[in-house]
Amino acid sequence: MEHIVIIGNGIAGSTAARYLRKLSNNIITMISGETEYPFSRTALMYVYMGHMEFEHTKLYEDWFWVKNRIDTIKAWVKEIDTTSKIILLEDGRKINFDKLILATGSKPNKFGWPGQDLTGVQGLYHYQDIKNMEAATQNGINKAVIVGGGLIGIEMAEMFHSRHIPVTMLVREDSFWNIVLPDEESQMINRHIIANGIDLRLREELQEIKGKDGKVSSMICKNSGEEIECEFVGLTVGVSPNFEFINSSGISTNRGIIVNEYLQTSADSIYAIGDCAELSQPVSGRRPIEAVWYTGRMMGKTVAQTICNEATKYNPGIWFNSAKFFDIEYQVYGDIPAKTPEHITSLYWQHPTENKAIRINYETLTGIVTGFNLMGIRYRHLVCEKWIAERTNIETVIEHLSLANFDPEFFDEYERAFVDLYNQKNNKSIHLKTKRDLGMVKKFLYN
């Protein structure tokens, strides 16, 4: 029986803990300075918005961890001694381990702007961030400025919007998140941000933040030079792996903690998973660091298998992700680059009046489907994944497109419109052959 210690209780760390318990009888300890028990980081926004209380965001009820003999320690780690296998906590306690999993997540980027450490200037990642946001804004403020046009930036805009706090949002690019979203989708989100009353400034960046008595009082835009009075500046220009405390340990790092395909670091019996891990050899088409909920979860499961059973390579499978931009849900399956490569045809259908769109990419020559992008429409993960994995032809896919539809009952279905668009562009006459029906989906998936 070994003592396995996990630093970090985010989705990667807590998933690792659960699978370690499923697969072994080892002693498991999960250390976090953030909270005693795991919660859903992605749900913090809803706590601020009053949709939920913090308690609701916990992954499991508290007794779950006790019942499954997963010990928890609420403390920050100061440093790790890799040779004697000891963890030193900030409070002076020492913990011995046989195996160690680093799952310490990310921290919001700060690029050395003047005033970036003033009170009321912060990112959004940790539980403590949401407490600070609450403290900075609970008596009402007149203006918040958000720097950065990504997922966390728009979440923050939605949070302030829920409290009727006027928001100015600075986005460096020409259009919201267009390093990831293709133009049409990105512009749909631009319009939706503006429709929600957000003052969206494209092609604008942060120059400096000014303060009074240690608190933010205004910020200056880099391009226009305009000074905007504000009581809060949200820094949401991406996140970076969080690993300072291992700097003295000798574990190899680059932008993140370097791991091989088995998620092992350079130190014996020490693994790294989730946002903080940087794969030395990522699978083709994938980035070395993917700070995404889903990959964290997959890594947690993989590392538990490696530790308890046999060495298992991390295989992230076919890319998928999802988000919600104010009221617009977004799902992606497979590969949808922001700029469509030359050998790919990207077929895009958009609802004439509502914020709904379907995009399917396929190889122009072979017709092999490579990705799906959905705005305001829900598609089935497993169906899209199977089509992509089996390199299915676009015409087969659209004939059976209704199998993918996952919208609630009675919702309008747009698969016919999509097929019509394909027919019109290609001078074909393909018809929908299947209906939206779970029985048929199961047949497709499991036969």
Added chain:
Amino acid sequence: MQPYKSISITAHHQTDGINLNQKLALSLVGIGLLLQMVFWLSFQSEGAGVWLWSSIGLVSVGSIWYTAGQYKNTLPGIKNNNNWFGSLTSRGSFAWVLAILLTGFYVLLYWYPHLLGQGSGGGVNTGLVGLFDPLSIFLKGKPASQWFVYGAIYTLTILLMGVKFIYKYRHNKYQVYRTFSIMFFQTAIAFILPEIMQSLNKPYYDFKNIWPLNYYFFFDWNIDAMLAAGTFGYFMLFWGIISFLVITPILTYFFGKRWYCSWVCGCGGLAETAGDPFRHLSDKSLKAWKLERWMIHSVLVFVTLMTISVLVARFTGIRNILFIDSGSLSSWYGFFIGAAFSGVVGVGFYPLLGNRVWCRFGCPMAAYLGILQRFTIKLPWNKESRRMSKFRITTNGSQCISCGNCSTYCEMGIDVKSYAQRQEDIVRASCVGCGICSAVCPRGVLRLENV
């Protein structure tokens, strides 16, 4: 993180969350209710018509205006902002006051109707009951009773709060259709049709109120009334039996219990409309689930024993089963379950325990439907055991981010997330298929299906 709870209805921030339209609209509702109160406390019976119609008019216009004021300038989408901050929706002082008013009303209704103005011994109605005489006379040519008043207020509430719910969920056709259905069944089948039948000298009968929810269906007085009503009465008796024995199992097989609980039932109707602002208050803990299973199935056993004893007494004359008199068994049931639980606690405690307390912990019909929805059975000619219903909630691959919105907004207190994050279908006896988990999911993970 404990944001303080202000006494404003929705938010505690720089605006108090209520705009001018809403304030004016609430004033109209307030005046309408005040009119009812004044007439009630005057305990007179003259001139009820003017008071009644103006109060209903003011309440209706005010309520719809309020709805418009709240949602008109919002984009279609989920509207749960600040639910846990507002006093009314997070067990603050407004919630307690409302709970006390509601429970108080139910106590008067069940046990002190004369305080509502119910005329005793053929006497003239006054007060609140007298206020509703004109509507009752219009519908069935007879003066009102406290139950007529209750039905009228209940129906009006479902209609007005239904309009609000539809506007709130206008982007979601499942919610819109479902709410129209609830409004229709309450207004036409539960309220107007029985009144018209009474005006034609037929017995009172709400055709969608099925035994065992309709616990008095097999009581002597009810059976006698049906038998005395000729062919139509026999049809009622027949309908009452097959709706329980045949229609319920068949529809539940195809659609799950939702066909009843969130599309047809009056209790469900009130919970889904007036109760909607309180759905997140249900207890999601495992403990609550254990308690729920004990309680609801005990009530089902209770109502079954009580009904059997009543029928045995009718057909054999034996009034004594296991040393308990069938008459007292049925009056206990009526008191504890029919009145105290379903009414006083079930609705009165909406603002404190959530909107489905009765449906979750007490309703024997829900227990019966739940068994039909949940149970698996192995028939000799099938290789594998099969579930008795096609209904389930499916999860979408690995898209769940464990955010907890689904569990929080499940009015039945099902920890939906615990299934979704494990990628398991949700098949729970208590699920009424309201579809809100699917609506509030920010990642498109949940779908109600009949496979």
